[in-house]
Amino acid sequence: xxxxxxxxxxxxxxxxxxxxxxxxxxxxxxxxxxxxxxxxxxxxxxxxxxxxxxxxxxxxxxxxxxxxxxxxxxxxxxxxxxxxxxxxxxxxxxxxxxxxxxxxxxxx
Amino acid sequence: xxxxxxxxxxxxxxxxxxxxxxxxxxxxxxxxxxxxxxxxxxxxxxxxxxxxxxxxxxxxxxxxxxxxxxxxxxxxxxxxxxxxxxxxxxxxxxxxxxxxxxxxxxxxxxxxxxxxxxxx
Numbered sequence: 529x530x531x532x533x534x535x536x537x538x539x540x541x542x543x544x545x546x547x548x549x550x551x552x553x554x555x556x557x558x559x560x561x562x563x564x565x566x567x568x569x570x571x572x573x574x575x576x577x578x579x580x581x582x583x584x585x586x587x588x589x590x591x592x593x594x595x596x597x598x599x600x601x602x603x604x605x606x607x608x609x610x611x612x613x614x615x616x617x618x619x620x621x622x623x624x625x626x627x628x629x630x631x632x633x634x635x636x
Numbered sequence: 637x638x639x640x641x642x643x644x645x646x647x648x649x650x651x652x653x654x655x656x657x658x659x660x661x662x663x664x665x666x667x668x669x670x671x672x673x674x675x676x677x678x679x680x681x682x683x684x685x686x687x688x689x690x691x692x693x694x695x696x697x698x699x700x701x702x703x704x705x706x707x708x709x710x711x712x713x714x715x716x717x718x719x720x721x722x723x724x725x726x727x728x729x730x731x732x733x734x735x736x737x738x739x740x741x742x743x744x745x746x747x748x749x750x751x752x753x754x755x756x
Contacts (some may be wrong), residue, residue: 563742565681572731572746573681584744616681620741624697625671627681 530555530619532628540636547604550630552618558598561621564602566592567630568613576615577602605631638662638735640747647753653720656750657727658676658732665713666690672706672717674728675749684730722754 531554535558539585541547560580563574575584577593590605604611614636617628643657658670672684685696687706694706705718715732730752735745 549722565743572749573743574746575742575744578740578742578744618681618742623695625741627683628736629680 529624530557530622530626532617532619532626534615534617534628534631536631537629538611538632538634540634541607541636543607543608543609547602547607547611547614547633549602549633551595551600553598553600553619555622557600557619558621560596561619562593562595562600563618563620564591565616565618566611566613567616573616580603587590604633638745640697640732640745642732642747642750645751645753647755648722650723650754650756652722652754653717653718654722654752656730656732657716657718658734658747658751659712659716660712660734661737662679662742663734664732665708666710668734668736670706670715671709671733671738671743672730673733673743674730676725676728682728684717689715719752722752724754726752727754728752 533552535550562580564577567573572592576587592603594601614630616630616631639661641659646654648654666689669686671686674682685695689708703720708715728750731749732747733743737744
């Protein structure tokens with residue numbers, strides 16, 4: 529199975545700063561079949577990005593995704609208070625679908 | 637609008653079984669697969685498998701083979717996930733995932749989650 533490794537584990541930033549989250553795959557993710565999710569405490573994850581770079585419905589344009597092959601990035605251009613959460617990447621190009629272990633974005 | 641409503645929290649003893657339900661609305665239940673994912677408290681997300689509500693066909697993650705069963709009742713647009721021989725490390729929130737985009741591979745509709753606690 530494809531193992532996804534996210535870094536860093538925790539990102540401490542201030543509101544307004546730029547956040548850059550990394551997701552590295554153990555083998556190439558076919559057709560850029562990579563998604564990003566945001567999860568807040570006590571809530572189900574919410575889809576942010578699919579196809580590595582397409583924003584899901586209703587997602588603000590401060591969220592952007594990029595990458596291909598084995599290296600993917602989620603960028604939040606200017607952190608809003610509601611963006612402090614845990615972020616997961618997921619690949620869906622190869623069965624079984626797998627998730628990264630998550631990156632927590634916390635307030636500095 | 638698409639909604640996935642799951643059954644309530646459960647407390648089970650080690651060795652028992654649990655059956656979680658997920659009622660779908662807002663789309664054609666039999667037209668799209670239903671997936672299940674779990675999350676151990678404070679940890680990441682783990683894909684468990686899927687069911688084809690039309691045919692009843694299933695595919696399970698190897699880790700759960702032999703003690704998981706996904707079924708459905710198309711008359712009430714409800715999918716079920718049953719996990720048997722429960723252990724303490726099965727304590728987790730279990731999510732169903734569905735909706736008309738499920739075939740594309742990503743998960744844009746999630747149930748609210750069902751906490752299953754396994755404790756003696």
